[in-house]
Amino acid sequence: MALFLLSISVCAVSAADPVGDGNNATDGNETDGNVTEELKNIIDTAIAENFTTFVTAVEATELNFTLKEAGPFTVFAPTDAAFSALPEGTLAALLNDTAALEKLLLYHVTDQKLNESELINLTEIPTLEGSELPVNVTAGGAVMVGDAMIVMSDIQAINGVIHAIDAVLLPPEDGMEMDIVEVVTEDGNFSTLLTALEATNLADTLKETGPFTVFAPTDAAFSALPEGTLAALLNDTAALEKLLLYHVTDQKLNESELINLTEILTLEGSKLSVNVTAEGAVMVDDAMIIMSDIQASNGVIHAIDAVLLPPEEVKPGMWHFFSVPRKAMNSTAEYLLMGVDYDALIHYNNTAGLYENVNEIEPLKGYWILVPAGRDFNTTEIFASIKEEMPATPTSLHMYQGWNAVGSPVLSALSAEVVFTSIDPYYAKVVGPWVPNEVGSGSYSYVGYNGQSGMLNGNQMGTDNFTVEPYEGYWVYVLEESILA
Numbered sequence: 001m002a003l004f005l006l007s008i009s010v011c012a013v014s015a016a017d018p019v020g021d022g023n024n025a026t027d028g029n030e031t032d033g034n035v036t037e038e039l040k041n042i043i044d045t046a047i048a049e050n051f052t053t054f055v056t057a058v059e060a061t062e063l064n065f066t067l068k069e070a071g072p073f074t075v076f077a078p079t080d081a082a083f084s085a086l087p088e089g090t091l092a093a094l095l096n097d098t099a100a101l102e103k104l105l106l107y108h109v110t111d112q113k114l115n116e117s118e119l120i121n122l123t124e125i126p127t128l129e130g131s132e133l134p135v136n137v138t139a140g141g142a143v144m145v146g147d148a149m150i151v152m153s154d155i156q157a158i159n160g161v162i163h164a165i166d167a168v169l170l171p172p173e174d175g176m177e178m179d180i181v182e183v184v185t186e187d188g189n190f191s192t193l194l195t196a197l198e199a200t201n202l203a204d205t206l207k208e209t210g211p212f213t214v215f216a217p218t219d220a221a222f223s224a225l226p227e228g229t230l231a232a233l234l235n236d237t238a239a240l241e242k243l244l245l246y247h248v249t250d251q252k253l254n255e256s257e258l259i260n261l262t263e264i265l266t267l268e269g270s271k272l273s274v275n276v277t278a279e280g281a282v283m284v285d286d287a288m289i290i291m292s293d294i295q296a297s298n299g300v301i302h303a304i305d306a307v308l309l310p311p312e313e314v315k316p317g318m319w320h321f322f323s324v325p326r327k328a329m330n331s332t333a334e335y336l337l338m339g340v341d342y343d344a345l346i347h348y349n350n351t352a353g354l355y356e357n358v359n360e361i362e363p364l365k366g367y368w369i370l371v372p373a374g375r376d377f378n379t380t381e382i383f384a385s386i387k388e389e390m391p392a393t394p395t396s397l398h399m400y401q402g403w404n405a406v407g408s409p410v411l412s413a414l415s416a417e418v419v420f421t422s423i424d425p426y427y428a429k430v431v432g433p434w435v436p437n438e439v440g441s442g443s444y445s446y447v448g449y450n451g452q453s454g455m456l457n458g459n460q461m462g463t464d465n466f467t468v469e470p471y472e473g474y475w476v477y478v479l480e481e482s483i484l485a
Contacts, residue, residue, distance in 0.1 A: 039158040042067045042075055046162060049155055053083040053091070060095055061102040071159035072113035074125075076133075076145050078168045086168055103129055107171035113160050116153040119143055129171050134211070136252065139260045145169065147254055147293070172297060180206045180214055180296040187294070189303065192222040192230070199234055200241040210298035211252035213264075215272075215284050217307045225307055242268055246310035252299050255292035258282055268310050284308065315373035316440025317343055321433065321473030322379045323407020327363045327395060328386045336361050336386060337369075340377070344370040350400040364397035364484060366405030366473030373438065379471035396485040399423055399478045406476050406484060408468045416448045416463035424450070426482035430466060432474035444475075 040048065043064045046055050054077045058064045067073060083091055094101040106129035114125065120143060124132040136144045143150045148167035155162040181203050184190040193216050197203040206212060222230055233240040245268035253264070259282060263271040275283045282289045287306035294301040328336060333345055346355045346368045361367060371377045395409060408419050416430050429449050436442035446459045448466030455461050468474060476484075 039156060041159050042071070042073055042157045042162060044068075045155060045157040046075070046077060049162070049164075051077045051079065051162075051164070053080045054078055057083075057091075057095065057101055057105060061098050061105060063102065063105055067109070067159075069159065072111070073160035074110045074112060074114045075160065075162045076108045076148065076150075076165050076169065077162050078108070078148070078165055079151065082148070082165065082167050103171060104168070107131060107133065107169050115161055116143060116150065116163065119145075119150075119153075119163075127171075131172050133169065134252065136257070138257045144254075144257070147256075147295075149256070178296055179298045180210075180212060180301060182207075183294060183296045183301060184214075184216065189218050190216050192219045193217060196222075196234070196240055196244055200237050200244060202241060202244055206248070206298070208298065211250070212299035213249045213251060213253040214299065214301045215247045215287065215289075215304050215308065216294075216301050217247070217287070217304055218290070221287070221304060221306050242310055243307070246270060246272065246308050254300055255282060255289065255302065258284075258289075258292075258302075266310075270311050272308065315438070317370045317372050318375075318377070318436040318438070318440065319434070319442065320369050320371060320377045320379070320436055321366060321405075322369065322377075322383075322471055323366045323473045324361060324363050324383050324386075325395070325407065325409050325411055325470055328361070331360050331362065333359050333361055336383070340369075340371075340382065341375050342369050342371050342377075344368075348403070348405040350402055350404050363395045364407055364409055366407055366475070368405075368473070373440075383471055396483050399426070399476070399482045399484050401478055401480060404476050404478055405473060407473055408470050409485060411470045413467055413469050416450075416466040416468050419468040420450075420463070420476065420484065422485045423476075423478065423482045426478055426480045428477045428479055430463065430468070430474050430476045433469060433472040 039045070043055065043058065046058075055064070058067065067075065094104065107127050109128045110125050110133070111128060114122070119125075119135055120137050122135045124134050125145075127133050133145055138144060143153070145163075145165060146167075146169045148165035148169055150163045151166050152164035155164065178186065181194070181197065184194050184197075194203070197206065206214065233243065246266050248267045249264050249272070250267060253261070258264075258274055259276050261274045263273050264284075266272050272284050277283060282292070282302075284302075284304060285308050287304040287308055289302045290305050291303035294303065324336075330336070337345070345358055347358050347365055348354075348368075349356050355368070358367065369377065397406060399406070408414070410419060417424075420427060420430065427450055429447060431444050431447050433445055434442055435445055446461060446466055448461055448463045449456065450463050452462035453464050455465060
């Protein structure tokens with residue numbers, strides 16, 4: 001590409017007139033349709049804007065002839081300070097190796113005019129070097145090309161535009177820069193991470209295009225896990241994959257971008273917190289970045305000093321539907337549910353059509369209680385030993401038209417036909433009992449139809465076959481107000 005461009009330059013430019021004879025970009029006074037101050041070609045503009053080292057490098061490779069042509073071009077021009085920040089001896093070595101210098105400079109140029117307003121809508125740009133230059137806008141609004149930030153944008157020239165950048169861009173080596181897995185393998189400090197990635201087949205994922213950011217625990221970080229933890233994870237690839245995905249995000253975030261964030265969405269699905277300490281250390285959750293910006297062709301790696309643990313999945317609680325047949329001597333929920341771990345206790349108020357929190361458990365009413373996942377709630381064990389009050393009259397419950405949450409008034413398992421004798425003319429059907437599941441929901445076991453007999457269809461039956469258990473809750477559909485006793 002470079003030799004082709006240079007050959008064009010030699011053909012188009014005479015030795016007597018290196019700027020060209022009207023065929024090259026020359027001074028003008030219009031840009032983007034607006035009359036402005038007189039414009040120069042990119043090289044003369046770079047000289048006027050004091051890109052001294054950049055111009056010296058361009059002239060050393062004779063690319064100055066190319067950048068005086070009609071274009072259009074966009075040039076990402078490192079400032080003199082950016083060149084000064086290169087490791088000692090690098091610039092001198094490049095000036096003595098014009099092939100390498102030309103490759104580097106062409107990585108700073110594209111053959112289209114891209115003002116900043118256009119750049120921010122791109123993710124990458126094809127350069128004259130042949131590689132793609134990534135573009136990113138940080139959370140703080142800075143426009144990044146590769147690892148360099150644009151510090152002055154839209155310096156107009158007659159044949160294109162210049163953007164000043166704060167670092168010299170380094171093109172991928174021979175277009176064959178290593179991917180994340182290859183970098184991790186070659187580094188030597190991430191052998192345990194590599195083993196874990198291969199065990200879960202995530203190594204194949206991290207060889208894909210990306211981009212990715214990987215927070216890579218060192219071997220020392222894995223060694224600091226409690227004894228047996230790593231072996232257990234290697235034997236549980238589902239858990240290991242979840243843990244590893246918590247270390248990866250699907251965007252490239254160099255440290256300069258990380259420090260402007262407070263959290264990052266990981267491939268595991270949870271968010272990773274980011275914090276900068278008073279001393280300037282960058283923390284991701286409880287791990288410190290000890291080596292940042294290890295570049296790869298498909299992203300970036302940050303070495304961290306601890307293994308990150310994803311938040312534990314909070315399992316939903318389980319709802320239980322219960323009732324008590326008799327009035328207790330002390331009917332407060334605090335007393336009756338002493339020792340029971342629960343998050344909510346509610347009852348359906350038929351007249352209001354609402355669920356209400358309750359502090360007292362009355363006989364024959366059906367109550368819903370939310371118990372944390374993994375905790376048992378055995379109504380018989382909890383309530384069977386409760387000391388009952390001896391009422392002057394039998395326990396009863398006013399039933400209203402519509403659905404009523406109720407329980408059995410007897411301590412034996414009997415048919416609905418028997419249990420609900422007192423309301424036999426007034427109800428249509430009964431539903432229950434409720435069987436909770438581990439995902440926070442559940443199902444009703446049976447539907448009983450008043451006036452029907454035997455099994456009807458599936459879990460539907462007549463009330464003579466429908467068994468009502470003590471301490472369980474049931475829904476009864478009432479046609480008219482009545483009294484359950």
